[in-house]
Amino acid sequence: MALSPQWLDELRMRTTLSAVIGRTLRLTKAGREFKACCPFHNEKTPSFYVNDEKGFYHCFGCEAHGDAIRWLTDQRGMPFMDAVKELAAEAGMEVPAPDPRAAQRAEKRASLHDVTGAAQQWFEGNLRSAEGAQARAYLGRRGFSEATIREFGFGYAPTDRQALKRALERFEEPMLLEAGMRIEVEGKDPYDRFRGRLMLPIHDTRGRVIAFGGRILDSDANPNAPKYLNSPDTPLFDKGRTLYNLHRAAPAARQSGRMIVVEGYMDAIALANAGIDEAVAPLGTALTEKQIELLWRQVERPILCFDGDNAGQRAAMRAISRALPMLRPAHSLAIVRLPAGKDPDDLIRESGLAAMEEALANAASLLDTLWEFEKAAAPLNSPEDKAGLKARLLDHVEAIQHPDIRALYKRELLERFSSFAFPPRPPREFKPRGEWKKGGFRAPAPTLSDEARDRLTRAMQGGARDALTRAVIAGLVRFPDQILPHEDALAELARRDQNVGPAIDSLLEVAETLDLSAQSTISLERGLPAPPEKTSFAFLDEGTDPGDAREDLAEAVSLLVERPALESALAEATARFERDPEGSIADQARLRERLLALNERLKRFGRKKAAAADESES
Template identity: 50%
Template sequence: MSLTPAFLDELRARTSLSALVGKTVKLTKAGREHKGCCPFHNEKTPSFYVNDDKGFYHCFGCSAHGDAIRWMTDQRGLPFIDAVKELAAAAGLEMPAQDKRAVQKAERAKSLHDVMQAAAEWFETQLGGLDGAEARALLERRGIAEATRRAFGIGYAPDSRSKLRTALRDFGDAMLIEAGLLIQVDGPTGPREPYDRFRGRLMIPIRDARGKVIAFGGRIIGEGEPKYLNSPDTPLFDKGRTLYNLDRASAAARKADRVFVVEGYMDAIALAQGGIAEAVAPLGTALTEHQIERLWRMVDVPTLCLDGDGAGQKAAVRAAHRALPLLQPGKSLSFVTLPDGQDPDDVMKKGGASAFEELARQPEALVDRLWKHELAAEPLVTPEQRAGLRARLRELANTIADKEVRLEYVAAFNTRLWDFSHPERPSQSFRTFDNGKRGKAPYQPVSERVLAISKAGIDQVTIVPALFRGLILYPDMIRPLSETLVRIPVNAIRLRQVRERLLDAALHEDALDSARVLTILRQDALEPVVKKLGEVTLAFSFLAHKAEPEQARRDLALVAEKLDVGPAIETEIAEARTRYSDGWNERDYEEYVRLLKAKQRMDEVFMDALLPDEAPAA
């Protein structure tokens, strides 16, 4: 099938976007557009607009943007080709012709969907019959309400080798086997009689993004193994690419801007029954790359909420390792650790949705989960063991394909390693200002000479080369400052290259001195940049000939912090002036004064790092 740009343009032209969106979002006329509350994030004041003339929607709150096809894929969760098919059918457009093999495959899939739907309906019927009494009792013990059971289509497979086969005989054994509903094994003289795969089990339909049944999960009634039995992979079902409850959770996840990944069907069902609809589950396997990428199509940072036992926590770490190579700016995972021995279903039963929300309120970042896991992997008493920790963290960071994210992880791990190795002088002690939240920073009165230099003006373009030259002179400061360094905006390409090489060298080499750093930079053809750095004339203590080492290191950290935090404070001050230009209330004015004081403290501490009587080091 070939979907030409002309066909897609015609499809968009024939689709009333406001009518399409209006099926699920309440829209009101606003001039030539329609507006409503955005379905992709929670809001009370409408900032979501639909423009039929231009054929797109846009949210001014979360920047969601797209056309009719994008609406079907992002809001409905449909694959691209299915979105096009549905829109084309509604618009009365014929889809471009498919080749013969594609047509046969589509017809086969349609027939298999019919089989699975018939099986789901039959299982539901059996749950209501005499044979389903024990299964109904199990649902009652698990606290599953009848409305929830109907919503999820839960049924029952009788403990028989042939009842399903008999009930669906019109489809033929071959199709029932292909759909994974029958099992056929070879005997000494040929294939044996096929028999029902699911017997004596509570049956939970597994649906695709469109809500079509593609597989089943069966939970044993009473004792027996395996406790859960899934359909095998079929033309409809690939367990490594499928997430349970995806069809119901997609819209809820986009609206709440979160999605929980739980361990099993019953956890997702229990959360949904308690009002938390944005939960999905992998299907008996560790979270796969395909599943992670599918989650990222819903939200930027899915939250893994696996069981609090050892197996659940190991699964969380496996998912973390699997996600690392795929990480992109803004795309990550977070983690919620449940009480030991409890799963989300247990939490909901004991404390309801409020108890679960309390646990989920502060999820753990991916970098923190990895750090804690590696820290607890073995004792860290000997130098060799500590070197092993450093090597493991380096190996983890190096698996990240995206360069910017990799550098951020290098910085984050280096900061934690510094704090672990120097508990008496953690890296946070260098942070003397942070929008005023850390209290008043200690500083000495600033001299008239320093104030004069301040008034003359020293801009960021001048300070950044001075900072990098200081790092070359004091390379032991690169690691503890790495997290700050990656946040500093550096416009010059060659200076950014210097920063990357400094961070990389600090990650891979334990004992760096200035000579080694200069050699590394020269090997990367950065000699001209190094020469220009040597021409910096600012009289910072860390550039002076006879600097006291501790003061130089402290001042180097202060200057790095100014470059990191300073622009943010300046922006907040400017925004406050604009926002309250028509008048101030008392609370707003106090906030504005706080920002000004934070800036003043920062400038004074920064200027204290200047030594007016010293010349820069050679």
Template identity: 55%
Template sequence: MSLSPAFLDELRARTSLSALIGKTTKLQKAGREFRGCCPFHNEKTPSFYVNDDKGFYHCFGCSAHGDAIRWMTDQRGLPFIDAVKELAQSAGLEMPATDPRAAKKAERQKGLHEAMEDAAAFFTEQLHGIAGADARAVLEKRGISAETARTFGFGFAPDARNRLRTALKSYGDAMLVEAGLLIQVEGKEPYDRFRGRLMIPIRDPRGRVIAFGGRIIGDGEPKYLNSPDTPLFDKGRTLYNLDRAAPASRKSARAIVVEGYMDVVALAQAGIGEAVAPLGTALTEAQLERLWRMVDVPIVCLDGDAAGQKAAMRAAHRALPMLAPGKSLAFVTLPDGQDPDDLVRSKGAAPMEKLLAETQPLVDRLWQAELAAEPLDTPEQRAGLKQRLADLIRPITDASVKYEYQAEFRRRFDAHFSPQRRPFVPFEKRTGGKRPAGRSGWQPALPVTEDAKKVHAAGIDRVLAKAVLAGLIRHPAEIARHMEVLGSLRLADGALGRLFEAVVDLAVEEQALDSTRLVTILARSGLGDVAGELLRADTMPYSFTQKSADPVRAQADLDEAIAILVARPEVDMMLADATSAMQSRFTDDAFERQVALVREKQALELRLANLVQANEDARALGPEEN
């Protein structure tokens, strides 16, 4: 039986090393790793670490080191093939069948890795020879030191059609074509793909060369030429410098996405080693997933020009369906026309570190982009912004994250377009003279309405109270969270008031009450009809009154409704008092107080309207997307 490197890599990726080792060794979380006493030697102080991201264990006491397969062979004492079989069964992988073709393919892949390593050595040798003088001059001009060039394995491809082909002829043309090192045109001899270029090796997470990027020396197009996709290299799943950035990221607790090779190299030379770059494409889903395995909030730091910022927005949009609680993106905007390479070469690491310390959250980047997309002077244009924001968050699959974006965009929209409070100007300054006689008879801008008087007298808005009460019956677990506030509310006499008191009392007596049991108990108390009428009122325009509403959204909306329910009577009463004071005697302080209370009342009305709008927006999305 032949086990290909690809199969073994997949087996390691599917195996949670901490879970495997934790079956027999006690482990504790230690940052991004797990720690315990080493099972390979006797110790009292833990020095044995397990790293799931990297897929290895290591003991700093006895130097035991290995992956999941090594654990099974060294600690469990299993033969290699038995260890693989047991791990494959746990991971749900089928063992490869005995197949001469599979063995041949594995051998060929092994040969591809060796060919790529030999090609890298050839390019490095050429860089330091006579032919590499111009390439060395490019590195020197860009401020790349000899040590950095060695670290990243820079090389040079001579400007000739067969130099690499001749140097690696032992592998045969077919393998070199498959590795992407030669170009095969039908009916003609294969020839070197990379010619007259500064060569940059691209490595997999294990540090093996799998592809190359070639930068033109002097003028010419394309400026950068990458290897094609091969059995070793999938550019949509590969991040340049991941092998070096991953360990650096664990130390710094951040991962930075930049645009190109030279940005990565310049940052590393400046001491910022946790940078990676996509390979000539926008960030893909696979690359985002890999970044999120490193840190919860990777930093996207693309060039400051228009193209770079468009690429940043493409990354933002691509990330939306994949967002999860705690998992997001942050953004750094570089000075216009600069890239990280320019910045650190001209000013050092300090300005870059300052930018990285002041990142912009994903929600800010999205909001600002939509705000600047079109004019917002008319009601129709503002409605268009609302629609764009709704469309923007529709792809988010995580219900709690989607709701938070909906709520945040509503809040920002309201804050941006609500009337701004103007600074108070005393009457004398507004008129340029003294206040005229008889001013005490001045009428307020907003007289007390009959509705306000009724609310003031009753103490609470009965319509909103009905909705809140329906929400509490649907979600009785929320009663305990608001017990102090709910107990102080005054409802009018009658069935609604009795039902309110009964619901609160029952929740106090039985903490684990669910909606069905609550309704049953209410029915025994003669309040079943009133409760049933509230629950059947699907016309109520709030999410927490709807049976099929998302629980996360319903809880948050119910919190908001209760806050408004409590605040409105107080605001109405204070506004009535302020208005009465203004009618009897005008003063600047009284005027300011009345204006402030009017705005506070308007803000509460707006918050209530937003709850209704949120429910309508959610229903418009439909059951599959809501």
């Protein structure tokens, strides 16, 4: 009976491993795992751990490792199908009926394994022959030890277009084609896929050869040939679901607690040659969602370690983009940024293994990498540039599916953006203007000039475009210590609204003379128009707590600047809609949503005032 990998994965997912093992072994909770003394060897201190989330058990003493099926077959001695049927019954799953076609496909895969296994033996023999001298010289220049060459199965493919066909003549041509070892072109005789290349076998998680990768040795003789060539997708090999070296790296990762993802298989071998065994590599493609899931089965935070050039950084960002929608609690990525132009092998050869270990130990979080990459992606010399940075960050945030993680990313990235775009100003030097009296220095409250008073009067009597603007001006007169902290926002408002520009200039000028440590106020010898008695802005009420009033005033200043900017952007999006309806619908919808949210914030002032009034009446 042939059981598909997908069906077996579903069975494992529906099975609680600790419940199965706990029937015959006493388990103790240890964080998110369970532990016990290993049943496969005698020990007094527990080194046997069960992880329900990852679906496997592992003993750090005797290296026993497996899933629920393996537990029943190894510990209880059950035949494979009996173990599967028992677990399926408990999980409420039907064991698939025998399928002749599935059995035929399984038989074909087994035959293809014979092809790739025979090809691997032939490639390895070629490396040790006279023909393999150039390949052996290349491996020597790379500094690979004999143990590494044997462990990873290096081989050599001769330049002859029919050499493999002759060597594997016991296999029919269709099998060689289906295994990806030969190429068929219409109107021409088939020929060997790999020629004049250093060969590397690619294994599945069970350690069986399923495909090959080949590095060209004489690029001058073949200027148009790719430097690296992999097998095509076959019934054995799906490059988007395969990670090179995973069958070796997974046991090492269980010991070290880390999994390293490098850009290519030669990088993975270079790390193993230096003593870092837990490295894997994608195979000619960007890291896929399936490969990320494979990594998360091993560790919760795999480390991406791509080359330090632009291509390597783009590969890291593509992986991050794939991972963002998949993020879930305790599952993320870490990223190592190597020196420019360096790959892991370069760093180890030039600076030693300690430099590589230090880089891995200082891997950046996914969020840190996202922030640094987008901040460096374009110039940030103008408000428009900074707005573009904010938009790019929010686009990444929106890709995150998990609501809690999305909210936390949004909060963190916006806080970083605010600190970057609006850095705190250095404290201003206070120059006393007054005289010493009993009790210390008393700075006189600055008096508005007639011209400044006239500007403020015009703004508050109707020159400002709406009630919110007039209320903010009145609020700043009442709390002048809030003028300088909002200097940038007020300057932006003055630029956008020429009717209130002169009034704001006057406020900024008089604020320069305030003694904020003494909470001095603005002297109004002839007074200004009083705000209306019935106002929806709590920061103008005498009964409002001064701290709460200042917070509301700060929110109002922010609204004054943000609303016109949003309205302007919406107008631009509407204009673009007339030229390109399909391209700007999403922009308009997003801007309208933000404008509605802003209006809700504006209404909050009214709700606050009404709530305060109700509370005082009761």
